[in-house]
Amino acid sequence: MKKQNILNLIKYHVEKNENAFRNESISIARYFDSIGDDQLAEYIMGLIAESNLYTPQASDFESEFLKQLDSRGMSPLSLPLEISEDIKGIINAVNHNIGINKFLFEGLPGSGKTEAVKHVARLLDRALYYVDFDNLIDSKLGQTNKNIAGVFAEINMIPHPNKIVILFDEIDVIALDRINNNDVREMGRVTSTILRELDRLTDLNKEIVIIATTNLYSNFDKALIRRFDAVINFNKYSKEDLIEVAEYYFNSFIKNFKGISKDTRLFRKILKTATNIPYPGELKNLIKTSLAFSDVNIEYDYLRRLYNNLVGNLEQTDITRLYEQGFTVREIERLKGESKSNVSRKLIREERDNE
Template sequence: MKKQNVLNLIKYHVERNESAFRNESINIARHFDSIGDYQLAEYIMSLISESNLYTPQSSDFESKFLKQLDTRGMEPLNLPVEISDDIKGIINAVNHNIGINKFLFEGLPGSGKTEAAKHVARLLDRTLFYVDFDNLIDSKLGQTNKNITSVFNEINTIPHSNKVVILFDEIDVIALDRINSNDVREMGRVTSTILRELDRLTDLNKEIVIIATTNLYSSFDKALTRRFDAVINFNRYSKEDLIEVAEHYFSSFIKNFKGISKDSRLFKKILKATENLPYPGELKNIIKTSLAFSDVNFEHDYLRRLYNNLIGNLEQTDITQLYVQGFTVREIEKLKGESKSAVSRKLNKEEDQDE
């Protein structure tokens, strides 16, 4: 600590500038933490907390690496029961306050990992900060490693830690398996730093919650995996789960479109006829664009687009194939844009040819 720090504290106190006073106090605590005087650093942070100089929700909180995510007004999560139970388990574990506070969400893109992290913060009534990897990762050799140390210093000195969740979204960008990395030496240094910082994370902030997500769990460093108290697998959607999610999105979106006829039954039939339904993130976009791009002069055009996106080219699919897929004459009429009599004639003609 320098003389200037003391002068700044006096100046900010006289000016009644609580924000600047708080930031200066945090910088002083970080200094003591960096030289190994963890007890004094923790004492300074506790004084700041008790004096209400810091609230995580305040808009004047500034950090180079931590950015706040808004969790207000979120839509309900549509997760399979098994995953929902695990999310409830996380809430219970944190509320037990026994130091189980680091969680890894793994799964395919669009499986709901990031949204689930937001809901965990909301259900715990905590402010959610995410690590900004754009600022964290540096092209200069060794700078990324230093930045990782800096971001953990920021995390370790956040007051009111029982009111904060830190999200490392897609942490695999800095934590892939050291053996499989193209730059083994540099990646090894980065991963080793993360391991060390996670090990000492609870020294100053025993109540802070860390959530990391990864799309590449098979390539994830196994030593890092062991640093997390629990790994939640988001690849547990059955086809029925995905259909339920799709129906929720469909009902939410279609009410905003005028002149479009809602046909929930045909919508669901298309989903059932799809061999491999995509995960919620992609499914949501497909449903939204099918509705948004539809022709206002063709009330069922969104269903045709949905079929094209999920199953195949409807123009190249003959009526008999659609019938075999389980669509009725009336439903084929909607998809093909042909009259019922025309559809029936084509079906009868195909039957006569088979005989």
Template sequence: MKKQNVLNLIKYHVERNENGFRNEAIGIARYFDSIGDDQLAEYIMGLIAESNLYAPQGSDYESDFLKTIDTRGADPLYLPTEISEDVKGIINAVNHNVGINKFLFEGLPGSGKTEAAKQVARLLDRTLFCIDFENLIDSKLGQTNKNIATVFNEINSLPYSNKVVVLFDEIDVIALDRISSNDVREMGRATSTILRELDRLTDLNKEIVIIATTNLFSNFDKALVRRFDAVINFDRYKKEDLIEVAEFYFASFVKNFKSVSKDTRLFKKILNVCPKLPYPGELKNVIKTSLAFSDVNSEFDYLRRLYNNLIGNIDGTDIETLYAQGFTVREIEKLKGKSKSSVSRKLNKEGVQDE
């Protein structure tokens, strides 16, 4: 411990900087622990805990590389049964406390990987820290490797490790295949450093939960995959799963728009007609923007926009095609903005019997 540590404590106290004061106090406790004075280290950490300077859940502890994510207000997550069972399996594995603590979530963008990590932290009642890759990756040769080593040192030094989940979101930015990477040397060294640090983490700390996500599993370094205790595939959505997710989002959003007329039946029919629904992340945005951009003077304009976003140009789609897709005369009237009589006349003219 140096004089500067004492000066920093006084400075942070005067400035009422609780975050800085807490981090400095934790650093002092770590120092005493490193020189074998574990009793004093535990005493300091006990004072910190009693004074709420370090609260495991909802902690605002942060560094250049570790950022806290508040999971207490996380929205419910709708996942296919198979994925939900895997998430429950993670909770069970961690609670068994047998050293199963590193998990890789792989799947397309918007499939729910990051949100699932938040739910895991919430269900385990743990603080979620996310790695800030913007600060971690450095253009200076070799500095990224040093930063990786530093962040793992911070992870290993976190107090209350049994109350922490660390998320490496889109870890593929530093962990692509060392053979196929265009920047073989630098990225290869970065991946090798991660391999070494994960092995070291396994030896030093079996209580911290590590979750990594990747959108590029096919390009992921195979040696790194083996460092994870389980790989969860998030590309297991059936169409009915996505329709259920969409209905949940629609019900959540539509109540905020007083000028629209809620038509769940037609909303769901558009989803069924869509040849390929996007994953939840994109689907959520499509539904939200269809409602937000809708004409306040047209109660069904959001449905027209939904059709445009998911299927094609509604103005360029003729009435016969819409009827063939399974839409009724009344539904076509809403989608096309035409009167029921004009829709019926068009269908009768083409020899189609309307309802």
């Protein structure tokens, strides 16, 4: 501890700056913990907690490795029923307060893992912090290991842990299979450190909630998987689930665009015609850009763009093919930008040609 720490404490006390005073006190506690005086560190943190200087909802407890994410005021999350039930199970498990507090969300990119974590924090009425891997990972040999130990030390010293959720987003950045031949030895040691710290966390802090996400579950160290109380698979979207998610985004976005005519039935039909519908993250952007890039002078231009993105090149798709895909004459008129009578004449002419 430096003289400046003492001067800062006096300065913040005189200024009645409780937030700065608290953060300086936490910094001093971390220093004593780093030199092995954990009893003094815990005593200082206890005083902070008892004096109500730390309020998790205050949105101002941040460090080099822990940053806050805002999970307030979010719209309901559109998830398949099976995943929604898993989320409800997590809420129930945490509320039972029996030490089930570590969860791994695995699934393809864009499947809603991170957004689901935000909703877990909101439903639990907890502040949400994420581990900043940009600061955590260091090119110096052994430093990443020390940083991981440091971030878990911070987590273990957080007062009121029953008011906090910690997110390790895309934890595969630092935790790959230790026996993978493509993995470097340094990252193997990092994974071993995470294993040790998660075990220690269970002993020291059973109230804080830890949620990790990964896109690379198959590369995960099996021992690390066992450290989590439950693994939630986000690869459970049926085509109908994705259509419902798409319609939810569509209804949310279209009200912000003037001069665009809403046609939910044709919107759904395009999605049903698509062979592959992307997962929610990509799907959300696709719908938003189809609306945003549409010509303001063509009321159904967004549907043409949606068809081009999901089904195929509309310019190269003839009217008969659209009719075979199940689109009505009126719907083809809107997609092709041609009059109803013109579409009907072309269909009749093509039928005659085929006879």
